[in-house]
Amino acid sequence: MMHILAISNRKGGTGKTTVSVNLAAALAQQGLRVLLIDMDSQGHCAVGLGLTPTQGMPTVHDLFTNADVQLGTAIVPTALPTLWLAPSDPRFDHGSGVRDDTKLRRAIADEALENRFDLIVIDTPPSMDALLMNALLAATRVLVPYVPHPLSFDGLRQLVRALFPIMTKQNRTLKLLGFLPTMLAEHIRQHRDTSGKVVNEFGAERGLPGIRNDIKLAEAFGVGQPICLYAPHCRGAEDFEALAQKVRALLGGG
Numbered sequence: 736m737m738h739i740l741a742i743s744n745r746k747g748g749t750g751k752t753t754v755s756v757n758l759a760a761a762l763a764q765q766g767l768r769v770l771l772i773d774m775d776s777q778g779h780c781a782v783g784l785g786l787t788p789t790q791g792m793p794t795v796h797d798l799f800t801n802a803d804v805q806l807g808t809a810i811v812p813t814a815l816p817t818l819w820l821a822p823s824d825p826r827f828d829h830g831s832g833v834r835d836d837t838k839l840r841r842a843i844a845d846e847a848l849e850n851r852f853d854l855i856v857i858d859t860p861p862s863m864d865a866l867l868m869n870a871l872l873a874a875t876r877v878l879v880p881y882v883p884h885p886l887s888f889d890g891l892r893q894l895v896r897a898l899f900p901i902m903t904k905q906n907r908t909l910k911l912l913g914f915l916p917t918m919l920a921e922h923i924r925q926h927r928d929t930s931g932k933v934v935n936e937f938g939a940e941r942g943l944p945g946i947r948n949d950i951k952l953a954e955a956f957g958v959g960q961p962i963c964l965y966a967p968h969c970r971g972a973e974d975f976e977a978l979a980q981k982v983r984a985l986l987g988g989g
C-alpha cells in the first residue's frame with residue numbers, strides 16, 4: 736500500500752517545509768520513488784529544491800480553481816532521479832475556491848498515483864484551512880514537527896484534539912506517525928524536558944529521532960538543494976538519513 740504522509744503543525748515555523756523537503760529527499764536517496772506535494776501557497780518546497788515555477792505552469796492548487804485539471808500535469812522532476820514535486824501556486828488565495836475537503840484524496844486515487852510512487856509526502860500550511868483538511872483527508876499518516884520549548888507542548892495537545900475527530904470519523908485510515916522535535920539543541924535543558932514530556936504524554940513509540948539545529952539546513956534551502964546534496968556529511972544530513980530509515984520502518988518499508 737502506498738502511504739501518504741502529511742507533515743503538519745498548525746503553528747508556524749516549526750520546520751514543516753524543511754522536514755518535507757529533506758525527508759522526501761532522504762527517502763528518495765534510499766531508493767523510494769517519492770512525490771512531494773506542496774499544499775502551502777508560500778511555495779517554499781520549490782525554493783528548497785531549486786525549482787522556479789514559471790507563469791502558467793500547472794500547480795497542485797489548480798485542483799481547487801479549475802475542475803478539469805489533473806494532478807499529474809503538475810508533477811515535475813527534481814535534481815534527484817526518484818523525487819518529484821507537485822508545486823504550489825504562490826498566487827493562490829487560501830480562502831478562495833470551492834470548499835471541497837476530499838478533492839486531493841480523489842485526485843490521487845483517480846490518477847492511480849500508487850502505480851507511479853512508493854510514497855507521497857505533503858507539506859501543509861500553518862493554518863487549519865481547507866488546504867490542510869485536504870491534506871489530512873488524503874493522508875494515511877501524519878508527522879508533526881515541533882520546536883521543543885514549553886509553550887509548544889500545549890499546542891501539541893490542541894493539535895491532537897483537533898486530529899481526533901478526523902482520525903475517528905472523516906478519515907479512519909489516518910494515523911499519527913509521530914512527533915518530531917526540530918531545531919533541537921541537546922544541551923538546552925528545556926529542549927530535553929519538552930521532548931521527554933511529549934514521550935510521557937503521547938507514548939515512546941510516538942517520539943521520533945529529532946533533527947538538530949544546523950545552520951547548513953537553512954543554507955541548503957537558500958541555494959535550492961536538499962541537505963543530502965548540499966552537505967551530505969553534516970549533522971542535519973545525518974539526522975534526516977536516520978529519520979528516513981525510521982519512517983521506512985514505521986511505514987513497513989523495511
Ligand SMILES: Nc1ncnc2c1ncn2[C@@H]1O[C@H](COP(=O)(O)OP(=O)(O)OP(=O)(O)O)[C@@H](O)[C@H]1O
Pocket residue numbers: 746747748749750751752753754775777779859860861917918919946947948949950952953954956971
Ligand atoms: N533543524 C534546523 N536547524 C536550523 N534551522 C532550521 C532547522 N529547521 C528549520 N530551520 C529554519 O527555520 C525556519 C523555519 O523553518 P520552515 O520554513 O521549515 O518551517 P515551517 O514550519 O515550514 O514554516 P511555515 O509555518 O511558515 O510554513 C527556516 O528559516 C529554516 O531554514
Ligand SMILES: [Mg+2]
Pocket residue numbers: 751752753775777779859
Ligand atoms: Mg512551511
